[in-house]
Amino acid sequence: MTRAATFVVLTALAWAAWDTGADPVRLLRGVPWLLDFVRRMLPPDPSVLPAALRGALTTAEIALLGTAAAAVLALPLGFVSARNVAAPPLFHPARIALNFLRSVDTLVYALVFVAAVGLGPFPGVLAVVAYTTTSLAKLYSEAIEGIERGPVDAIVATGATRLQVLRFGVLPQVLPLFLSYVLYRLETNIRAATVLGFVGAGGIGFYLQTYLRLIDYPAASTVLLVTVAMVTVVDAVSSRLRARLI
Amino acid sequence: MVEVAGLRVVLPPAVVAVDGVDLVVRRGEFVIVLGPSGAGKTSLLRALNRLVEPAAGTVRIAGHAVTGAAPAALRAVRRQVGMIFQQFNLVRRLSVLDNVLAGRLGYVATLASVAGRFPERDRALARDCLAQVGLAHLASRRADTLSGGEQQRVAIARALAQAPSVILADEPTASLDPALTDTIMGTLRRINVERRLTLVVSQHQLATALAYATRIVGLRHGRVVFDGPPDAATPAVVERIYGGPTR
Numbered sequence: 001m002t003r004a005a006t007f008v009v010l011t012a013l014a015w016a017a018w019d020t021g022a023d024p025v026r027l028l029r030g031v032p033w034l035l036d037f038v039r040r041m042l043p044p045d046p047s048v049l050p051a052a053l054r055g056a057l058t059t060a061e062i063a064l065l066g067t068a069a070a071a072v073l074a075l076p077l078g079f080v081s082a083r084n085v086a087a088p089p090l091f092h093p094a095r096i097a098l099n100f101l102r103s104v105d106t107l108v109y110a111l112v113f114v115a116a117v118g119l120g121p122f123p124g125v126l127a128v129v130a131y132t133t134t135s136l137a138k139l140y141s142e143a144i145e146g147i148e149r150g151p152v153d154a155i156v157a158t159g160a161t162r163l164q165v166l167r168f169g170v171l172p173q174v175l176p177l178f179l180s181y182v183l184y185r186l187e188t189n190i191r192a193a194t195v196l197g198f199v200g201a202g203g204i205g206f207y208l209q210t211y212l213r214l215i216d217y218p219a220a221s222t223v224l225l226v227t228v229a230m231v232t233v234v235d236a237v238s239s240r241l242r243a244r245l246i
Numbered sequence: 247m248v249e250v251a252g253l254r255v256v257l258p259p260a261v262v263a264v265d266g267v268d269l270v271v272r273r274g275e276f277v278i279v280l281g282p283s284g285a286g287k288t289s290l291l292r293a294l295n296r297l298v299e300p301a302a303g304t305v306r307i308a309g310h311a312v313t314g315a316a317p318a319a320l321r322a323v324r325r326q327v328g329m330i331f332q333q334f335n336l337v338r339r340l341s342v343l344d345n346v347l348a349g350r351l352g353y354v355a356t357l358a359s360v361a362g363r364f365p366e367r368d369r370a371l372a373r374d375c376l377a378q379v380g381l382a383h384l385a386s387r388r389a390d391t392l393s394g395g396e397q398q399r400v401a402i403a404r405a406l407a408q409a410p411s412v413i414l415a416d417e418p419t420a421s422l423d424p425a426l427t428d429t430i431m432g433t434l435r436r437i438n439v440e441r442r443l444t445l446v447v448s449q450h451q452l453a454t455a456l457a458y459a460t461r462i463v464g465l466r467h468g469r470v471v472f473d474g475p476p477d478a479a480t481p482a483v484v485e486r487i488y489g490g491p492t493r
Binding site: 167176 | 295297321322323324325326327328329331333334335336337338339340344348349350351352356357359360401404408
């Protein structure tokens with residue numbers, strides 16, 4: 001069994017390597033060009049710093065606004081797709097819809113929304129909302145499915161309505177997890193939003209792409225450094241908050 | 247106060263936990279359902295307010311049908327039936343007072359309560375119930391910071407906040423230090439005597455049942471094998487309940 005599985009995995013990997021033209025020699029031959037690329041990026045051009053910072057601010061705004069809206073929109077979806085609280089006629093279609101929508105990435109949504117509402121940060125926000133809503137709904141529903149049954153029973157036994165049971169029996173148990181998932185999504189959305197500019201959906205990615213196209217590598221490297229700094233700061237703050245929640 | 251007829255509970259996959267129980271509990275009785283673990287005590291109690299759906303039989307509480315009741319009617323019955331659990335079942339992250347306030351959920355408006363707003367008289371009642379179990383000073387603590395014995399007293403306060411006509415208590419002392427048994431059972435007896443509240447309490451310990459019950463219902467394999475006052479519980483009766491020499 002394990003031997004057969006190993007054989008299948010190795011065969012698949014070998015085929016993938018051949019099909020993608022993965023070639024260590026080719027990589028080695030490319031190393032000088034990589035070094036040349038890095039050398040040409042140095043030193044970074046400080047004159048584009050204001051533009052890069054403005055782009056970073058937009059990217060942070062896209063991630064923040066999109067994540068916040070999704071955090072709220074995902075709430076009802078999370079409850080209707082949790083096996084232990086939703087009625088089966090709601091649960092099954094909700095699960096299928098979520099799995100289907102979740103298979104589309106933020107960047108693909110961005111392409112769609114740029115076509116729908118035009119260029120700029122707004123389609124970026126919409127793209128973040130679309131992807132994050134479904135992915136948070138899935139995480140929410142799993143948190144709800146993992147709750148302790150006892151406190152819920154106790155609230156039911158008081159004669160509480162369904163909504164009251166959710167509010168007093170379920171929500172207190174899942175809220176810290178929900179917040180932690182939202183923060184985690186904020187971290188990944190900051191990263192995802194840095195490339196939204198590539199497809200015209202605003203933010204720092206727009207500057208990166210522009211300078212790369214203009215072959216202005218020192219300017220591009222400034223943008224890249226700002227991106228790295230922003231992602232690092234958001235990650236650090238967010239993971240510290242998350243550690244405190246659990 | 248509690249009328250049970252032909253009650254049968256089948257747990258998945260196909261375990262008959264309660265097998266045709268008939269039982270009438272009168273107002274003010276302190277009934278202890280006694281039996282070894284696995285006798286069906288928990289299933290019997292949970293079927294009384296339909297936390298588990300009985301497979302057959304009827305339950306009436308305070309004159310209202312429990313079995314067959316529509317959702318709104320069922321909630322109306324449930325709010326006058328306090329329930330105490332072996333594992334306390336407090337909502338850990340809520341404050342002690344909020345846990346007691348949960349006992350008022352059946353009486354207050356859904357939307358206001360969901361927004362966290364409770365009328366002042368409900369809050370006052372909750373504080374009063376907490377004082378009755380001697381824990382007024384812990385009102386603002388988070389529930390999971392309390393000891394097991396304190397948590398169970400909060401759970402009793404929550405049941406009292408329902409202004410119930412019956413309290414069901416499922417093995418209320420089984421997860422506690424034996425030294426706390428008398429604290430909890432004594433609190434229940436005080437409620438029974440002072441408020442003339444009807445109590446149905448399950449227990450697996452004979453000594454506790456003998457000390458506190460006004461009536462013992464012996465359960466074995468989901469059937470009632472004894473029903474009478476504690477002083478009628480002879481060794482032969484005990485053997486019928488436990489199926490062997492007593493401990």
